[in-house]
Amino acid sequence: MSTLVRNMVDDSGTDEEIPLPNVKTAILSKVIDYCKYHKDSPPEEIQKPLKSTNLVECGVSEWDNEYVNIEQEVLFELILAANYLDIKSLLDLTCAKVASMIKGKNTEEIRKQFNIVNDFTPEE
């Protein structure tokens, strides 16, 4: 499921250690949970743009929805890990989760949620 790992295995075989310096243990363990679950059942494509803040209504399975019901900090780490390991479906899911957290909020709420500073001058 991880294109990075697959390419490394293709290049060096399965006896070599695969270095993953950019992924913390806890996050890697969570990624493995995802991969194990989806090993034989690839998830559905998530429709864009999201039509609801409830991911299940956007085609995400209950399991996947619960899987990303985590702290924002961990969620962002997952995005980075999925990107680094090149696991498209996990990247899509985690990004959709963050998008669902943006959707439905007004501008001030968005700023608050993601620690964004309003830097517009009055005329802008």
Place this chain on the structure above:
Amino acid sequence: MRRLQRGHPMGVYPLGNALFDEAATRRRSEGLGDFQRLGDERVLQLLRSLDAKALGRCSAASSMLRGFTASEELWQVLGMALLLKAGEGRAGKSRDGLKGGHQLHWGGNSWREAYICSMGSTPAQGKMARVYSDVLYRSFYYAATELDPAWLATENLERVSNLSTQDFLERFEERSCPVIVSGCVKHWPALSRWSEESLVRRFGEIPFAAGPVDFPLKLFYSYAHQNMDDVPMFIFDKYFATRAPELLDDYEVPSIFRGRDLFNFLGDEKRPDFRWLLIGNKRSGSKWHLDPNKTCAWNAVVRGRKRWLLLPPGCPPPGVHPSKDGAEVTQPVSLLEWFSNFYDELKRHVDLNPAWDLKEGTCGPGDLVFIPSGWWHCVLNLDDDTIAVTQNYASETHVSSVRRFLSEHRDQVSGTAERDTLAERFDEALTRHRPDLLFASDKVQKPEATAAPAQNFSFWDHLRSTGKSLCFETPEEPLSKKQRMSETG
């Protein structure tokens, strides 16, 4: 276009410029907040899941987010969704039950402005704070970059003014040799009848295919004259014979090709797509590709000019990487990006390799280009309102390759709904009409290039050829930020 030369309308600049703006780092980290650590590509990916309202609310959050949410690719998707909905409405199959709904009007100079206008609002104007991002700047750069005259200078595509079918077969089709024939379409009424003004008058409300969507012709031209796309859309419509049948009266298949399409034996309903109307403005065009089903093709320019580059079978240019089975081709997003980054390298390679028979030429009104089966080619429209018609045909000369392709690459057969059975149906049709061809081998005299150029192109050679120096950061001595910046230039 000139508008783009004054700089990005939303104040986006390449990342390196941040070095000269003291407030840039703080503005980026404060303006992106938690999103900063994801990197620009991921932030854009997040935004792709948002609808227009959510994008609008994000754009008001900070100047960085305004720069990101202004990204044309986001609004192009939303605009194209409006076109798709309009298409469904016309076909009487509106899915969501939304009554009416908004139509896309081309107000303004970009997908973003057009979408906002179509919703009845006015796009924000005025002075914008600077946003530094290579990711955001890239597509703008290729939308604005000028065409280098060096790309258009060589003319080594052979030109003939007119010739008999026999001559054409012996000199070109059977030698797998591209050629420009300048005399065989000059009698077409299309040459005087087809232009934006007259086509819009006759067919302005009729939708024509441009990629995945249909554009009413008048709307298409409005878009074509005012956009910021690095990959400008163009009309490439295989249905024009049913949508605007009067167009068929304005041209005819040139005599050297008439009656020689073996797929004709399959009957109109069951044969692969074979004719397209092409309309595009300057800078639009087709990236490097092979034509489907091992067919040959002719492409006649009726108005404007097209720049052609062609390479023999088995010789994809640098920057273009077909997958092992040939089903997918990886190459830069826009053709101009390919030209900017790989044209010079191709020329250097051609100088060293005689097998790389690169053909370059410009076609004007009345010129027809012949593309032999299996040749790589790309096309760039040089003028606004460049109009052409093109047809593909399964030639007797290449019948064996066609049959083999249909049989061995069924998943790559294109232009027909029943791709799995095309091989058998074609053989059946040949059995009935031309059984001699079932035992024919290709008549092509010149052997196909036997080099495996995909392997000739090592990434290392490419790196060396670009003449750039590379530095690698070691853990003990991280490069200063300034040094790192200079390598990405």
